[in-house]
Amino acid sequence: MPSRSAVSRRKLLQGLAAGTAASSVSSAQTAPGVNKFSAPSKLKITDMRACTVAANYDYPIIRIDTNEGVYGLGEVRDAGVKGIALILKAHILGRNPLQIDNILRTIRPFAGQGRMGGGYSAVDMALHDIAGKVYGVPAWRLVGNKVRDRIRIYCDTTGHKDPKIYGQRMAVRKKEGFTFFKMDLYTSLVGGRPGAIHENGAATEKGLGYLCEYIAAVRDAIGWDAPLGADHFGRLSVNDSIRYAKAFEPYQLAWAEDFIPWQDWRGYKKICDATTTPILTGEDAFGLEEGFQDLIDNEAIDIIQPDPETSGALKETKRIGDYADKHGIPTVLHFAGSPVGCMASVHMACTLRNFVCMENHAVDMPWWQDLVTGPKKPIIQNGYIPVPDTPGLGVELNEEVVKQHLRYPGYFEPTPMYDDFIVSGFRRVGGWPHYDEDGKWTTRMTY
Numbered sequence: 052m053p054s055r056s057a058v059s060r061r062k063l064l065q066g067l068a069a070g071t072a073a074s075s076v077s078s079a080q081t082a083p084g085v086n087k088f089s090a091p092s093k094l095k096i097t098d099m100r101a102c103t104v105a106a107n108y109d110y111p112i113i114r115i116d117t118n119e120g121v122y123g124l125g126e127v128r129d130a131g132v133k134g135i136a137l138i139l140k141a142h143i144l145g146r147n148p149l150q151i152d153n154i155l156r157t158i159r160p161f162a163g164q165g166r167m168g169g170g171y172s173a174v175d176m177a178l179h180d181i182a183g184k185v186y187g188v189p190a191w192r193l194v195g196n197k198v199r200d201r202i203r204i205y206c207d208t209t210g211h212k213d214p215k216i217y218g219q220r221m222a223v224r225k226k227e228g229f230t231f232f233k234m235d236l237y238t239s240l241v242g243g244r245p246g247a248i249h250e251n252g253a254a255t256e257k258g259l260g261y262l263c264e265y266i267a268a269v270r271d272a273i274g275w276d277a278p279l280g281a282d283h284f285g286r287l288s289v290n291d292s293i294r295y296a297k298a299f300e301p302y303q304l305a306w307a308e309d310f311i312p313w314q315d316w317r318g319y320k321k322i323c324d325a326t327t328t329p330i331l332t333g334e335d336a337f338g339l340e341e342g343f344q345d346l347i348d349n350e351a352i353d354i355i356q357p358d359p360e361t362s363g364a365l366k367e368t369k370r371i372g373d374y375a376d377k378h379g380i381p382t383v384l385h386f387a388g389s390p391v392g393c394m395a396s397v398h399m400a401c402t403l404r405n406f407v408c409m410e411n412h413a414v415d416m417p418w419w420q421d422l423v424t425g426p427k428k429p430i431i432q433n434g435y436i437p438v439p440d441t442p443g444l445g446v447e448l449n450e451e452v453v454k455q456h457l458r459y460p461g462y463f464e465p466t467p468m469y470d471d472f473i474v475s476g477f478r479r480v481g482g483w484p485h486y487d488e489d490g491k492w493t494t495r496m497t498y
């Protein structure tokens with residue numbers, strides 16, 4: 052039989068527990084912005100699944116599920132594959148998705164450059180989607196504060212061998228409401244003209260004159276004062292890049308993009324130092340330390356252009372953008388994916404002080420925005436995307452439309468084949484058998 056003091060102690064504890072529960076429920080119900088249906092400390096990741104939309108590029112979209120029904124959406128870099136995200140599943144199962152920094156630290160070694168940064172980036176987006184929904188705040192609130200209400204968009208425009216027709220196509224963009232422009236200035240545009248291409252593949256001085264005719268025609272169409280970038284020159288040496296950039300100077304481009312591979316910061320420094328044409332790169336780089344720091348620290352670039360679906364999505368791209376800002380370098384965002392990754396990028400971009408504009412590669416695809424519900428339609432309004440204030444990314448998939456455009460059969464099918472570690476199993480069982488300091492065979496962790 053329990054003693055009197057034990058009974059009263061039990062009653063006291065029961066009363067305290069009841070009081071605690073009652074007060075926490077009432078405060079959760081009354082506190083604005085707190086999701087009373089969620090118990091954040093008990094949240095666990097239970098699954099990661101994916102599907103791939105076949106669009107202008109493939110859009111691999113992931114969904115991270117939890118034990119409380121709340122889930123997050125993310126997207127692997129356009130033209131990437133879902134497997135680069137799914138191989139991370141075993142590393143995040145069972146973990147609290149609100150521990151965003153801890154999870155990202157775990158999976159960072161699996162992030163590579165180009166499309167190989169897409170898995171990490173997709174997971175980052177999905178975690179911010181979950182955390183935003185749980186705390187009842189837009190994803191931008193989790194990485195900073197909003198410094199602008201709308202995101203300026205630029206888009207690509209299909210070129211034409213006839214400069215006049217190219218100019219007309221760019222004029223259509225202006226009519227559509229865009230205020231920032233970019234043209235593809237392939238060296239091959241002038242390939243058919245005698246004496247235009249050197250045997251090394253670069254334009255001769257004569258060929259550069261022809262290329263400038265295209266810029267002049269576009270300038271005449273959109274205005275000589277409108278911001279205009281240029282891209283896709285072909286593979287050039289550093290010296291040829293300098294020749295191109297100097298030839299373009301009278302046209303005051305907003306930037307010339309990706310003259311040489313982004314890893315060659317020394318080459319970029321030589322180009323930047325030799326011309327007044329602003330030089331930009333970065334769409335295939337992941338991470339601040341891994342990708343952008345050398346370019347920024349060495350003043351080797353005028354403008355950076357991370358693609359958030361490669362560079363690390365919200366948290367890492369925010370780090371990159373802020374670091375560039377500290378060094379007086381503006382940030383443009385490359386983007387060619389679905390509205391999921393687009394809106395994730397919008398959330399991040401609205402917190403960057405040095406943000407210039409972001410790309411959209413699907414403005415001519417009528418069903419692009421039908422893939423989702425949530426954002427106000429049209430998603431791009433007069434060349435800008437309004438920043439949402441809805442919780443998480445503020446995007447849900449329109450299942451019916453997504454299913455009409457699947458690359459492979461299956462819509463978020465189970466992924467048990469990814470439940471076990473595939474790339475690295477270092478942390479699978481904890482202490483590995485080894486000899487300890489005393490020479491004894493042990494599984495005790497001593498390191």
Ligand SMILES: [Mg+2]
Pocket residue numbers: 282283308309334
């Ligand atoms: Mg590019």
